[in-house]
Amino acid sequence: AxxxxxxxxxxxxxxxxxxxxxxxxxxxxxxETDSDVLPHERLSDREYQVLRLIASGKTTTLIAEELCLSVKTISTYRSRILEKMNLKNNAELTHYAIKNHLVD
Incomplete structure (x- = not known):
């Protein structure tokens, strides 16, 4: 630093x-020059999976248990998702997911 x-x-x-x-x-x-690519299409498969689980209302703890990962790992994925998609919080993430038909 x-x-x-x-x-x-x-x-x-x-x-x-x-x-x-x-x-x-x-x-x-x-x-990025490819303007046809939606923000969620830039996520890794695991990030996309975590995005959908968060947007469906699951807590970090439940997601961690379901994916057999630590809560810290899920929190890291969440941070990367928010950063890559230029979102501020879970509410914005959920709104995006619903608007783009990513959750049922």
């Missing part, structure tokens, strides 16, 4: 612009 801060300061002092690697990744996702 300290190295990245120094790199950013040097870049800005020399008149340049600095973009962190995490921001660059987010920008790359948003600039």
């Amino acid at each position: 300290a190295d990245e801060l120094l790199t950013a300061i040097r870049k800005v002092l020399s008149g340049g612009k600095y973009v962190s690697s995490s921001l660059a990744e987010k920008l790359a996702w948003q600039l």
Whole structure:
């Protein structure tokens, strides 16, 4: 973190612009040229599975038990899903899933 801060300061002092690697990744996702691809189509199979389970109202604990994974792993999947799809919370995720007919 300290190295990245120094790199950013040097870049800005020399008149340049600095973009962190995490921001660059987010920008790359948003600039993807294939606009026909829906956000949920960019998810891995497991992320898509977790998305559908969350949207169907299951808790993290129930999802973890059903998939034989830890609660922490499910929470990580949830975070990645929200980030990849540019959503803020489970309510937005559920709304998206219903709108796109991803849940019964």
